[in-house]
Amino acid sequence: MTYENAVESAEFIKTKYGRAIETAIVLGSGLGAFADQLENAVKVPYESIPHFARSTVEGHAGQLVLGEIHGIPVAVQQGRFHYYEGYSMEQVMFPVRVFGRMGIKNVILTNAAGSLSTEMTPGSLMLISDHLNMMGTNPLRGANDERFGSRFPDMTEVYDREFQQIANEQANEIAKERFDDGLDKTLIDFLHRGVYCALSGPTYETPSEIHLYRLLGADAVGMSTVPEAIAARHQGMKVLGISCITNFGAGMTEELINHEEVMETGAKVAEIFKELLRRVILKLN
Numbered sequence: 001m002t003y004e005n006a007v008e009s010a011e012f013i014k015t016k017y018g019r020a021i022e023t024a025i026v027l028g029s030g031l032g033a034f035a036d037q038l039e040n041a042v043k044v045p046y047e048s049i050p051h052f053a054r055s056t057v058e059g060h061a062g063q064l065v066l067g068e069i070h071g072i073p074v075a076v077q078q079g080r081f082h083y084y085e086g087y088s089m090e091q092v093m094f095p096v097r098v099f100g101r102m103g104i105k106n107v108i109l110t111n112a113a114g115s116l117s118t119e120m121t122p123g124s125l126m127l128i129s130d131h132l133n134m135m136g137t138n139p140l141r142g143a144n145d146e147r148f149g150s151r152f153p154d155m156t157e158v159y160d161r162e163f164q165q166i167a168n169e170q171a172n173e174i175a176k177e178r179f180d181d182g183l184d185k186t187l188i189d190f191l192h193r194g195v196y197c198a199l200s201g202p203t204y205e206t207p208s209e210i211h212l213y214r215l216l217g218a219d220a221v222g223m224s225t226v227p228e229a230i231a232a233r234h235q236g237m238k239v240l241g242i243s244c245i246t247n248f249g250a251g252m253t254e255e256l257i258n259h260e261e262v263m264e265t266g267a268k269v270a271e272i273f274k275e276l277l278r279r280v281i282l283k284l285n
């Protein structure tokens with residue numbers, strides 16, 4: 001997948017939607033509903049976009065939705081490409097490269113994740129402060145095209161601090177409006193901040209692996225986001241990452257982990273998640 005491929009895809013998307021876009025959003029498992037509320041939406045199926053792969057996993061619609069939130073144009077990736085599906089890292093990060101060629105400056109990456117902390121319960125959200133790339137490879141491995149970015153990109157601040165602050169403030173606002181009994185207590189159960197550890201999947205982890213990642217400093221585990229975050233930073237885009245906590249890590253409770261439950265929890269938090277995203281988008285612009 002070359003730079004020219006990304007430019008070609010970006011040009012194609014621009015023929016479908018004329019307004020300039022500043023912010024793209026990638027929706028994780030169970031969180032696809034956000035795209036349904038865009039105004040003046042134009043839906044572009046992945047298979048119609050030159051050089052795009054197709055999404056195969058259940059719960060992912062596989063289309064780009066271009067439209068507005070309170071009049072602000074956004075590009076929403078409803079369904080992403082996961083490494084565990086067999087796509088190459090190039091295919092996984094390609095949409096973010098296309099966003100870059102479309103002139104998009106900000107990317108909001110969302111996902112479903114397992115919690116490694118007993119304090120962070122399913123149904124809460126976690127602002128990603130940093131990540132551990134444990135996928136066993138790096139999406140930028142291979143020849144580097146300087147038109148995307150430098151050979152050795154800095155990763156000191158992958159997740160933009162100002163964006164994190166904005167998200168935190170907006171979560172506080174939501175909490176104030178929704179919960180009248182004491183801010184702090186309710187917030188603890190709503191928005192957390194922590195380190196996201198990306199694994200290749202598709203298996204969930206063993207209890208020993210969960211123990212290991214916790215020792216390494218991870219707060220949540222998942223199978224996405226990091227390749228896209230790296231591709232975005234490579235291109236100088238700003239990143240905000242939000243995990244929807246769908247379950248406790250393997251072995252932390254008596255329960256087994258299954259995809260249906262992950263999807264169900266995603267649907268349960270959909271409303272508050274949508275509201276947070278809406279508010280954050282307003283503030284980013």
Ligand code: HPA
Pocket residue numbers: 112113114115204205221222223246247248249250257262
């Ligand atoms: N592990 C990995 N990925 C996940 C999990 C998990 O527990 N929950 C949702 N995505």
